[in-house]
Every structure is written in structure tokens, then in C-alpha cells.
Amino acid sequence: MNILEARHIHKSYATHTALRDVSLSIPSQSIFGLLGPNGAGKTTLIRIITQIIERDSGEVFIKGEELNPEHILKIGYLPEERGLYKKMKVGEQLLYLARLKGLSTNEAKQRITHWLKRLDMMEWKGKNIEDLSKGMQQKIQFIATVLHEPELIILDEPFSGFDPVNANLIKDEIMELRRKGSTIIFSTHRMESVEEMCDHIALINRSRKILDGSKQEIRNSYRNNTFIVEHRGSLNGHAADFNLLEQEQLNDDFFRSVIRNREGESPNSLLRDLLGHVEVFHFVEKIPSINEIFISKVQEVVHE
Amino acid sequence: MNKIWLIIQREYGTRVRKKSFIVMTILGPLLFGGIFGLSIWMATKDSSEVRTVEVKDESGLFANAFENTETLHFTYTNLTLPEAKQQIEESGSFGLLYIPEIDIHQPQGITFYSESSAGIEMKSQLEKIIEEEIQNLKLEESEIDRETLASLKTSIDLEEVSIADGTEKQANTGLYIGIGYMASFLIYMFIFLYGAQIMRGVIEEKSSRILEVIISSVKPFQLMMGKIIGIAAVGLTQFLLWVVLTFSVYTLLMTLVGVDAETMAQMNQIQGAGGEFSQAQVQMAEVSGVLSSLNVVELLLSFVFYFLAGYLLYGSLFAAVGSAVDSDADSQQFMLPISLPLIAAIISLAAVLKDPNGSLAFWLSMVPLTSPVVMMMRIPFGVPTWEILLSMALLVGGFILTTWLAGRIYRIGILMHGTKVNYRVLGKWLMMKN
Numbered sequence: 200m201n202i203l204e205a206r207h208i209h210k211s212y213a214t215h216t217a218l219r220d221v222s223l224s225i226p227s228q229s230i231f232g233l234l235g236p237n238g239a240g241k242t243t244l245i246r247i248i249t250q251i252i253e254r255d256s257g258e259v260f261i262k263g264e265e266l267n268p269e270h271i272l273k274i275g276y277l278p279e280e281r282g283l284y285k286k287m288k289v290g291e292q293l294l295y296l297a298r299l300k301g302l303s304t305n306e307a308k309q310r311i312t313h314w315l316k317r318l319d320m321m322e323w324k325g326k327n328i329e330d331l332s333k334g335m336q337q338k339i340q341f342i343a344t345v346l347h348e349p350e351l352i353i354l355d356e357p358f359s360g361f362d363p364v365n366a367n368l369i370k371d372e373i374m375e376l377r378r379k380g381s382t383i384i385f386s387t388h389r390m391e392s393v394e395e396m397c398d399h400i401a402l403i404n405r406s407r408k409i410l411d412g413s414k415q416e417i418r419n420s421y422r423n424n425t426f427i428v429e430h431r432g433s434l435n436g437h438a439a440d441f442n443l444l445e446q447e448q449l450n451d452d453f454f455r456s457v458i459r460n461r462e463g464e465s466p467n468s469l470l471r472d473l474l475g476h477v478e479v480f481h482f483v484e485k486i487p488s489i490n491e492i493f494i495s496k497v498q499e500v501v502h503e
Numbered sequence: 504m505n506k507i508w509l510i511i512q513r514e515y516g517t518r519v520r521k522k523s524f525i526v527m528t529i530l531g532p533l534l535f536g537g538i539f540g541l542s543i544w545m546a547t548k549d550s551s552e553v554r555t556v557e558v559k560d561e562s563g564l565f566a567n568a569f570e571n572t573e574t575l576h577f578t579y580t581n582l583t584l585p586e587a588k589q590q591i592e593e594s595g596s597f598g599l600l601y602i603p604e605i606d607i608h609q610p611q612g613i614t615f616y617s618e619s620s621a622g623i624e625m626k627s628q629l630e631k632i633i634e635e636e637i638q639n640l641k642l643e644e645s646e647i648d649r650e651t652l653a654s655l656k657t658s659i660d661l662e663e664v665s666i667a668d669g670t671e672k673q674a675n676t677g678l679y680i681g682i683g684y685m686a687s688f689l690i691y692m693f694i695f696l697y698g699a700q701i702m703r704g705v706i707e708e709k710s711s712r713i714l715e716v717i718i719s720s721v722k723p724f725q726l727m728m729g730k731i732i733g734i735a736a737v738g739l740t741q742f743l744l745w746v747v748l749t750f751s752v753y754t755l756l757m758t759l760v761g762v763d764a765e766t767m768a769q770m771n772q773i774q775g776a777g778g779e780f781s782q783a784q785v786q787m788a789e790v791s792g793v794l795s796s797l798n799v800v801e802l803l804l805s806f807v808f809y810f811l812a813g814y815l816l817y818g819s820l821f822a823a824v825g826s827a828v829d830s831d832a833d834s835q836q837f838m839l840p841i842s843l844p845l846i847a848a849i850i851s852l853a854a855v856l857k858d859p860n861g862s863l864a865f866w867l868s869m870v871p872l873t874s875p876v877v878m879m880m881r882i883p884f885g886v887p888t889w890e891i892l893l894s895m896a897l898l899v900g901g902f903i904l905t906t907w908l909a910g911r912i913y914r915i916g917i918l919m920h921g922t923k924v925n926y927r928v929l930g931k932w933l934m935m936k937n
Contacts, residue, residue, distance in 0.1 A: 212935075213935065249719045250719075251715070251918070255936075276715075276716070277716075278712075278715035280712045280715055280920065281712055281715065282711040282712030282713045282716075283713055284517075284707075284708075285707075295509065295513055296716065296720070298509050299506060299509055299510075299720040300720050340716075343716065
């Protein structure tokens with residue numbers, strides 16, 4: 200079951216086109232990475248889903264229903280440009296934002312207490328936002344995003360402004376929310392921060408979607424039977440038997456090599472071949488990171 | 504609707520609890536009431552002070568001209584001028600009026616010596632006495648006797664009767680001007696004070712970056728209207744508190760100083776013409792008669808209407824300006840076209856007064872941008888009902904139009920950061936689809 204289906208979304212502004220025929224399927228209870236360089240159109244797509252702006256053409260479905268104002272209550276959105284009323288007290292501010300999302304006062308108050316305790320912020324409830332540190336403000340902002348228990352949580356550059364300790368805290372909370380049934384969309388241009396968390400990704404570049412699918416599938420499709428080997432003794436001179444891409448001397452007689460296996464050969468046969476020439480200490484398949492795929496894909500487009 | 508209500512509550516609640524609101528609410532009446540009470544206190548104090556003026560009349564023409572009044576006592580002196588000047592310091596008189604030998608056709612050299620300046624009131628009093636006396640002398644010279652002269656003097660008090668709507672009413676231009684000016688200025692002030700608050704509120708939301716969080720829950724238009732209505736409620740609360748507090752401070756001050764109704768009546772009497780008690784009473788009666796002749800209900804209802812509709816018309820424009828800029832400083836260029844019609848309306852009030860039913864007054868009270876200020880000046884003088892209704896309808900239309908225009912700019916503007924905005928960009932936003 201897909202919680203979100205977007206089909207052939209098109210959006211243009213006066214001077215440029217922000218989205219060109221973008222289609223996406225986001226499975227329920229997944230952590231979905233919406234990746235792409237700055238200005239690619241990620242924020243525009245999110246703003247269409249959160250109904251801040253309207254699409255020119257195309258369709259959006261939430262759990263099979265055409266996007267409508269009711270869906271606002273099911274979505275929690277943490278924008279990249281985010282902030283809070285500086286002169287408002289933490290508790291009042293959360294209550295206001297929760298009530299705008301349709302929670303009753305009582306319900307909202309209970310959940311605020313629950314979350315403030317959970318993130319260890321209870322003693323700050325009566326303080327003005329401007330008296331809080333930046334990290335604490337981010338925590339409050341996160342609470343505001345998830346208070347109404349949205350089924351779809353959209354986080355635009357969620358970890359900017361967090362110190363590593365708080366970033367980890369928030370990561371754990373996100374995993375917990377997913378376990379409870381929420382779907383999370385991460386929008387970011389910093390691949391390394393989401394690579395470990397996402398199970399699905401889509402790459403957007405220059406208003407087009409250039410890649411999407413499950414993280415594992417994408418990475419598998421970029422495997423090219425290449426291995427990293429650490430070994431004693433040089434492979435130079437045996438070049439005929441191996442497709443040696445590079446070899447680097449670590450120290451004395453130790454080397455690290457990148458080797459492409461011959462077409463149709465299994466890793467075992469490569470290893471067997473190697474054993475005949477050198478002493479192997481380390482043997483691992485070289486799978487490209489999302490970051491590498493991302494860079495190569497984006498550059499591909501630039502060179503076109 | 505429920506969401507707009509939440510926004511109104513927040514806008515109202517946070518503002519009313521602010522220190523600046525409480526300070527202004529308390530200081531306002533203290534200032535108004537204080538100034539008002541002080542001026543009355545000064546007036547009562549002044550009237551009890553009697554100043555003595557020595558008169559040195561070398562011409563001998565003014566032997567009986569100077570008669571004592573409530574505030575001025577005259578004593579004739581026979582000393583020489585230098586002696587008399589010396590005398591003033593010793594006797595404690597306020598000043599010395601010196602009249603040399605003069606030719607009544609060319610009176611020159613009349614001088615007033617005093618330590619401190621005589622002030623406009625005293626100067627004109629003295630001038631009037633001398634002028635009248637010289638006039639009498641001239642008339643006598645032309646062989647017109649005093650009795651003929653007295654019978655020539657005529658005093659006319661033009662009674663104004665308005666016959667609008669088929670009924671005759673007593674009219675009092677002075678009172679109308681007072682009421683009209685007060686209503687117009689209140690509307691003008693309210694629009695500027697609270698319009699600017701709307702703008703600052705929008706800029707604050709923009710610069711604190713909370714806007715995108717909010718508009719993922721509510722429509723930009725709801726947010727804009729909620730803010731405008733919430734701030735209107737703040738303004739109304741403040742005005743109401745001011746009226747109540749001003750009245751209390753004023754009353755309190757009056758009792759403290761000991762000015763009761765009787766002395767007030769006496770003061771009216773002094774200021775009123777002639778100083779005759781019965782005449783003053785008649786005047787008082789006339790004023791209250793005129794007051795009751797005014798259609799108070801119509802006046803109040805139209806005031807409330809123009810007050811709110813004018814504010815709403817401009818409020819959305821202020822919101823649009825706030826949404827287009829990143830800081831207070833950038834707002835200047837867009838403030839001008841909003842302020843101009845309002846300032847023009849206030850300036851034109853003088854011209855409107857000259858002819859409250861002329862074509863200038865008519866058109867200015869029809870154009871929605873100026874009508875709230877100008878129409879309130881006209882209404883005390885009586886405006887045909889169809890004109891009021893037409894003006895109100897146009898104002899409502901204008902309000903809907905500006906709100907719609909402002910809404911279109913607002914929804915785009917609030918998402919824009921660090922964009923250099925000029926009128927061409929605003930035009931683009933206006934046309935942009937969502």
C-alpha cells in the first residue's frame with residue numbers, strides 16, 4: 200500500500216519550471232529520501248503535497264484518495280525555513296499549533312506534556328521561545344511537527360541546526376514513529392545523513408526525477424562486479440589475469456587494490472585466482488554509496 | 504472558520520498581554536485626561552488673578568475709557584513717564600500703558616511697558632479699548648452723537664436651521680465641525696496605528712520563519728484575515744478602555760481641584776458673550792437643543808461603520824506590504840501610496856468644511872480610500888440618505904477588492920525571502936496562479 204502517489208506533476212513559475220512530469224510512489228511505513236541538489240524542485244514538490252501551493256497539472260493521492268484539505272491534518276511538515284513565535288511561551292505555542300491542526304485543547308495539552316517529558320523539555324514549558332537555545336528550539340519545532348500524530352511526516356533538511364547528540368535523539372524518535380506506523384519523507388541534499396536511515400529514495404535534479412526505487416535495489420543496480428582487496432605482495436606483473444583498476448601501497452609489502460571481476464565469474468573464482476598470487480587479508484565487494492550514485496547521476500545530466 | 508477564530512484569539516491574546524499595551528492603555532487617559540483637566544485648572548486659576556495696569560494719559564482723551572474688568576484693574580497716574588516706569592517696579596503693578604499726545608487720525612507712540620510680556624489676550628484687550636475710544640472721538644468729530652451711535656450698533660446672531668429630510672432642525676456649525684473633526688481624526692489615527700501593527704505582525708512572522716509552519720495548517724487568506732480582525736479587536740479594546748479611563752481620570756481630577764458644575768457654568772458665562780447670566784443660560788439651552796437635534800443614532804452607527812470598514816480596507820493593504828518585505832525598513836517605499844490617500848483626506852477636510860455638500864466633498868466621500876475620513880466630517884451637517892448608502896456600498900466593494908488584491912500578493916509574498924521587491928514584482932505576484 201502506498202501512502203502517497205504522485206503522477207505526472209508539473210509546476211512552473213514565471214521564470215522557470217520547477218517540476219517536469221514528476222511521478223512518485225511512497226510506500227507506507229517507509230523512510231523515503233527525497234534527494235537532490237539545491238534548487239532541484241524538492242521544496243516545490245513538498246509544498247504541493249502540503250497544499251501550500253497548487254500544481255499546474257498532475258495528480259496526487261493520499262492513501263488512494265485525491266489530495267484534499269482534510270489531508271492537511273494527516274501530514275506533519277517541518278519546513279527548511281522554520282521558526283517559532285519568539286515572544287510566545289513554549290506551552291502556548293505548541294497548543295496553538297496543535298489546535299490549528301484540529302486537536303482539542305485537552306488532547307493537545309496531554310500530548311504536549313507527554314512529548315516535553317519525553318524530550319526532557321518539561322522545565323522550559325513556561326519560558327519564551329527566545330530564551331531557548333537553538334537546539335532546544337529545534338526540539339520544540341520537531342514536537343510541533345508530530346503532535347497531531349500525522350501518518351505522513353515530511354522533514355525538510357531535518358538535521359540542520361542540530362548538534363550530534365540532539366540529531367541522534369531525533370533520529371531515534373523518527374525510527375520510533377515509523378515503528379508506530381508513520382511514513383517519513385526526508386528531503387535533503389546531504390546524502391550521508393539519510394543514507395543509513397532511508398529504505399527508499401528518489402533523486403530529483405533540474406526539475407526532473409532521474410532515479411527512484413528502494414535503496415538496496417538502486418545500489419545493487421550500480422554494482423559492477425568490483426572488489427576491494429587488501430593483500431601482501433604486489434599484483435603487478437599478473438595484470439593479464441586480473442582487471443586491476445588501481446593499486447595503492449599501504450606500507451612495506453601491503454597493498455590495497457580495486458579489481459573488476461571478469462564477466463560471468465563469481466567472487467569465489469576471483470578469490471581463488473588471487474590466492475594463487477598473493478596473501479589476502481581483506482576482500483569485500485565495492486558497492487557504490489548513494490552519494491556516489493547521486494554525484495555521478497547529476498554530473499551525467501550536466502554533461503548531456 | 505474555526506481556524507480563523509484560533510488565529511484571532513492568538514493575535515488578540517498576545518497583544519493585550521504585552522507590556523506596551525498595558526502601558527499605553529494607562530498612559531493614554533492620564534495624558535488626555537491630564538491635559539484636559541490641566542487646561543481647565545489653568546483657566547480657573549487665571550481668572551482669579553487680577554492684574555493692575557497703570558495708565559499715563561498725556562493726551563487726555565482717554566480719561567474715562569479704561570474701566571476695570573474681572574482681570575484688569577486700571578489706575579491713572581500723574582507722574583512723569585520716567586517716574587511712572589520707576590513706580591511700576593515698586594508698586595507691583597503689571598505694567599504701564601503710556602499714551603502720548605496723539606493725533607486721532609494718526610495715533611502713534613502708544614506704548615505698553617512691563618517686566619514680563621503682556622501676552623496676546625491682554626494686548627488685544629488694551630488695543631480694543633483704545634481703538635473703540637478713538638473711533639468714538641472720530642464719530643463725534645463727524646458730528647454724530649453717542650445716542651445715534653449706540654442705535655447704529657447692531658448685533659445679529661444668525662440662527663441656522665437645517666431643513667434636510669423635510670424636518671426643520673436647529674443647526675450649529677461650530678458643534679458640527681467639532682464632532683466631524685473628532686470622528687475623522689479618530690478613524691485616521693486608528694487606521695495608521697493599527698494598520699502599522701498588522702504590517703509589523705506580518706513582518707515578524709516572516710522574519711521568524713514561522714509562516715511556512717502555519718500555512719501548512721491554514722490557508723494564507725485565513726491567516727491574513729485572522730490577524731487583521733484580531734488586531735482590530737485589540738484596537739477597539741484600547742479605545743474603549745481609553746474612553747472609560749479618560750472619563751474617570753477627568754472626573755477624579757475635577758473633584759480634586761474642586762471645579763464643580765457651578766463653576767463650570769460660571770466659566771461658560773465668562774466666555775459667553777456679554778457676561779449676562781440669562782444670555783449664557785439661553786446659549787447653553789441652545790447647544791443642548793442642537794445636540795438633541797442631531798441624529799445621534801445615525802451618527803454613531805455611521806461612525807462605527809466607517810471606523811471598521813475603513814480599517815479593514817487599509818488593513819489588508821498593510822498586510823500585503825508586510826508580506827512583500829523582509830524588514831520594517833524596506834516597507835517605506837510601499838507605505839507611500841497607502842498613506843497618500845489618507846493624508847489627502849485629512850488635508851481636504853478644511854475644503855470639505857467650506858462646502859460640506861459641494862462636489863469635492865461629494866466625490867471624496869464616495870471614493871473608498873478617502874470616504875471613511877471625509878464622510879464622517881459631512882454627516883453631522885446632514886447628508887442625504889442615498890449618498891450615505893452609496894458611499895457605504897462603495898466602501899464595502901472597495902474593502903472586498905483590496906482584500907482580494909492584498910490576499911493575492913500576501914500568499915506569494917510570505918514565502919519569499921531576500922527577494923528584491925518592486926512594483927513590477929508585486930504586479931507579477933498579483934497575476935501569478937497559486
